[in-house]
Amino acid sequence: MASPRRNASHGEAARSDSSPTYTPATPRSRFAAEFSPEAFDEPGAGEAPSAKESVTATVRFRPLSSREIRQGEEIAWYADGETIVRSEHNPNIAYAYDRVFGPTTTTQQVYDVAAQHVVGGAMQGINGTIFAYGVTSSGKTHTMHGDQRSPGIIPLAVKDAFGIIQETLNREFLLRVSYLEIYNEVVNDLLNPAGKNLRIREDLQGTFVEGIKEEVVLSPTHVLSLIAAGEEHRHIGSTNFNLLSSRSHTIFTLTVESSPFCESNEGETVTFSQLNLIDLAGSESSRAETTGARRKEGSYINKSLLTLGTVISKLTDGKATHVPFRNSKLTRLLQSSLSGQGRVSLICTVTPASSNSEETHNTLKFAHRSKHIEIQALQNKIIDEKSLIKKYQSEIRQLREELEQLKRGIFTATPLKDVTEDNIILWKQKLEDGNVKLQSRLEQEEEAKAALLGRIQRLTKLILVSTRATQTTRSSQHPGTRRRHSFGEGELAYLPHRRRDIIMNNYRNELVMPMEGFGEALEMSPKEEKQSRKGLLNWFKLRKRDSGSATLACSDGGNSSLTKSFTAPPKRLEDGISFLSEQRTWNSMLDENVPADFLSVDLGIPSDSSPVEEILTVQSVTRKSEILDDVDLLREQLKISSGEAVLHANVVKHLTEEAGISGINKQIEMEKMANDEIKCKRQIVSLENQNVHSVVDSQEKLDTSELSPVMFMCTICGFDLDLLICIHNRLFHCLQYYDKILKQLNEKAFQLEVKTADNRILEDQLEKKVIFDYMFRNKRKSL
Numbered sequence: 001m002a003s004p005r006r007n008a009s010h011g012e013a014a015r016s017d018s019s020p021t022y023t024p025a026t027p028r029s030r031f032a033a034e035f036s037p038e039a040f041d042e043p044g045a046g047e048a049p050s051a052k053e054s055v056t057a058t059v060r061f062r063p064l065s066s067r068e069i070r071q072g073e074e075i076a077w078y079a080d081g082e083t084i085v086r087s088e089h090n091p092n093i094a095y096a097y098d099r100v101f102g103p104t105t106t107t108q109q110v111y112d113v114a115a116q117h118v119v120g121g122a123m124q125g126i127n128g129t130i131f132a133y134g135v136t137s138s139g140k141t142h143t144m145h146g147d148q149r150s151p152g153i154i155p156l157a158v159k160d161a162f163g164i165i166q167e168t169l170n171r172e173f174l175l176r177v178s179y180l181e182i183y184n185e186v187v188n189d190l191l192n193p194a195g196k197n198l199r200i201r202e203d204l205q206g207t208f209v210e211g212i213k214e215e216v217v218l219s220p221t222h223v224l225s226l227i228a229a230g231e232e233h234r235h236i237g238s239t240n241f242n243l244l245s246s247r248s249h250t251i252f253t254l255t256v257e258s259s260p261f262c263e264s265n266e267g268e269t270v271t272f273s274q275l276n277l278i279d280l281a282g283s284e285s286s287r288a289e290t291t292g293a294r295r296k297e298g299s300y301i302n303k304s305l306l307t308l309g310t311v312i313s314k315l316t317d318g319k320a321t322h323v324p325f326r327n328s329k330l331t332r333l334l335q336s337s338l339s340g341q342g343r344v345s346l347i348c349t350v351t352p353a354s355s356n357s358e359e360t361h362n363t364l365k366f367a368h369r370s371k372h373i374e375i376q377a378l379q380n381k382i383i384d385e386k387s388l389i390k391k392y393q394s395e396i397r398q399l400r401e402e403l404e405q406l407k408r409g410i411f412t413a414t415p416l417k418d419v420t421e422d423n424i425i426l427w428k429q430k431l432e433d434g435n436v437k438l439q440s441r442l443e444q445e446e447e448a449k450a451a452l453l454g455r456i457q458r459l460t461k462l463i464l465v466s467t468r469a470t471q472t473t474r475s476s477q478h479p480g481t482r483r484r485h486s487f488g489e490g491e492l493a494y495l496p497h498r499r500r501d502i503i504m505n506n507y508r509n510e511l512v513m514p515m516e517g518f519g520e521a522l523e524m525s526p527k528e529e530k531q532s533r534k535g536l537l538n539w540f541k542l543r544k545r546d547s548g549s550a551t552l553a554c555s556d557g558g559n560s561s562l563t564k565s566f567t568a569p570p571k572r573l574e575d576g577i578s579f580l581s582e583q584r585t586w587n588s589m590l591d592e593n594v595p596a597d598f599l600s601v602d603l604g605i606p607s608d609s610s611p612v613e614e615i616l617t618v619q620s621v622t623r624k625s626e627i628l629d630d631v632d633l634l635r636e637q638l639k640i641s642s643g644e645a646v647l648h649a650n651v652v653k654h655l656t657e658e659a660g661i662s663g664i665n666k667q668i669e670m671e672k673m674a675n676d677e678i679k680c681k682r683q684i685v686s687l688e689n690q691n692v693h694s695v696v697d698s699q700e701k702l703d704t705s706e707l708s709p710v711m712f713m714c715t716i717c718g719f720d721l722d723l724l725i726c727i728h729n730r731l732f733h734c735l736q737y738y739d740k741i742l743k744q745l746n747e748k749a750f751q752l753e754v755k756t757a758d759n760r761i762l763e764d765q766l767e768k769k770v771i772f773d774y775m776f777r778n779k780r781k782s783l
């Protein structure tokens with residue numbers, strides 16, 4: 001490679017360098033300064049515009065490929081320092097950019113300079129567009145998508161977006177993604193294979209693709225899995241320059257909505273933005289020996305890139321009256337971005353090879369022109385129903401109110417008053433009727449409640465909040481020290497695994513190429529490395545959760561995905577629980593706002609309560625049914641016991657009556673028995689009185705009693721829990737007393753029987769004595 005030359009005193013470089021727009025920007029510090037909590041208070045659309053910025057234009061050199069080396073290619077262009085690209089053959093031709101990355105630069109370094117400020121802006125409500133532009137095989141896909149060794153701008157941006165959510169306290173976010181390709185001037189939905197030839201429409205907010213699938217996303221892994229699935233549908237073909245050449249332009253859009261995190265989000269402004277990450281198809285030189293379909297694709301690609309070039313020329317011309325955005329689908333879709341609404345970062349990928357010198361020059365000129373486009377970093381704010389986060393928030397609020405009403409129903413249930421001995425039978429009857437009603441209504445209510453909670457949980461999960469309790473070292477405090485990205489297995493699994501390397505073994509493996517992943521790892525300090533490992537563990541966890549997250553996102557009745565798809569939720573409770581604990585990483589709202597008691601009913605659907613809460617709740621539900629069973633049993637026993645007691649009292653009475661005619665001794669015995677019976681009756685009356693008092697006492701406790709699932713069940717039938725428990729206890733005591741009395745009565749009855757038998761003997765003896773006396777008297781008379 002030629003040595004850098006410093007004296008570019010004339011030609012394009014001289015002009016470029018002298019231009020104020022070419023003052024190298026420092027996007028990283030710019031980002032850091034902006035990304036403070038106050039950043040969300042920036043003026044919104046329609047308010048005073050913020051300072052004008054220009055497109056961030058950077059150039060990335062790739063190393064010479066083995067083929068280029070084999071073919072004896074020479075270096076035609078090189079990076080002269082950090083901001084200048086210079087022609088090897090004509091030192092007077094030089095261009096300056098915001099940054100020029102040499103062939104050994106890692107994608108992470110490119111991201112930090114060329115993308116981070118755009119991603120950060122998008123998270124604050126400022127639209128952003130990052131696109132890679134360059135000839136075929138110059139490294140666009142490598143830069144935008146990357147592979148497992150070297151994740152590209154898209155995965156890095158996705159991960160950064162979630163990192164920002166985690167670091168942004170007191171705000172909640174809703175993220176959704178769409179992914180499309182423009183192939184031969186036809187727009188296809190990559191997230192929905194059925195979405196072919198979609199129409200581009202316009203509204204007040206700009207252009208949009210009609211019917212495109214938008215998927216609400218919950219984690220980086222979730223997003224990357226969607227991209228990986230979408231990539232399967234992308235048109236890729238082999239050319240004589242690139243065995244896996246992108247034959248279509250792809251636009252990956254991350255839509256970000258956020259609002260302050262507070263109890264009632266009503267009236268709160270929502271910031272709304274779109275981050276477009278674009279991997280353009282490469283322009284093809286006329287030297288490309290393509291035929292048939294490849295040729296047709298190439299001409300469409302070239303035509304749309306030409307239109308893009310024309311649009312950019314017109315936009316920077318200043319005098320142009322008409323900008324031909326409508327001449328291609330690509331420029332139509334990029335219209336609002338290129339018109340200056342939001343941040344734009346253009347990463348031009350180039351090969352240093354002399355065989356591509358002309359194409360590289362065109363690319364450099366394109367980047368040069370683009371740099372002149374002025375943009376305004378305006379924060380979009382919306383308050384209307386267009387906001388999905390608003391819609392979800394208000395639905396959650398409404399559902400919570402419904403739940404509250406259900407709970408309030410418990411307290412408004414009229415407790416039984418003035419329970420007296422007279423209406424206790426009536427009350428018992430009511431208890432029996434209520435029990436039947438309770439069963440059926442309970443089932444219905446449980447179902448309704450489960451549905452309500454399930455919906456709240458699903459909606460709540462879609463809204464992402466930071467789990468960090470305290471303010472930590474955010475960029476606002478230490479602007480220069482944002483953490484580095486580290487990819488865990490979870491994310492890496494979704495990135496292509498050296499796909500191209502395997503296929504292009506001979507072609508590319510000999511590229512003079514830095515080992516980016518390793519390069520980045522080597523760069524880390526021990527502390528960073530530790531954090532990175534920790535990160536790896538975290539993301540690995542998230543990956544496990546994500547299989548559920550994806551499920552969740554797809555199974556909420558169409559909330560997560562604006563066009564529906566379905567995956568089964570976890571089947572077992574344990575599955576739900578483990579899913580839950582992992583899900584908490586991004587979500588804490590439900591924990592704070594929905595009582596854990598109510599979460600267990602939704603056993604099939606994961607909730608946000610902890611496993612312990614879940615288990616306790618399951619136990620309380622079991623206990624609830626046990627208590628009800630006990631009450632039923634006791635009630636039945638009470639009935640039997642009362643009946644038995646009455647029966648025995650009657651027997652005693654009857655026996656007493658029968659035995660009432662015996663002699664003096666017998667009379668004394670009978671009096672004793674009668675006294676016993678009276679005692680018995682008194683005991684029964686006193687027990688019943690106690691029962692009544694307990695009912696009255698329990699009413700007094702009603703207001704202080706705590707809400708519980710059992711209480712909820714009682715409410716359905718109009719009973720009070722305290723009352724029920726009190727009755728349960730009293731009935732239990734009653735049963736014990738009745739048992740005791742029954743035993744006594746049995747004993748007395750036995751004694752009575754013995755006495756009766758004795759009496760009969762006495763009577764016989766008496767009779768015999770009377771007869772004997774009579775006979776004796778008659779005998780004496782006759783004598």
Ligand SMILES: Nc1ncnc2c1ncn2[C@@H]1O[C@H](COP(=O)(O)OP(=O)(O)OP(=O)(O)O)[C@@H](O)[C@H]1O
Binds near residue numbers: 242281
């Ligand atoms: N900076 C780089 N470092 C190492 N290898 C690179 C770099 N840039 C590109 N490559 C390699 O060069 C080859 C071509 O790159 P890539 O497919 O990304 O080009 P492209 O511009 O997307 O091509 P096309 O427009 O045909 O799709 C790939 O094997 C890629 O891995």
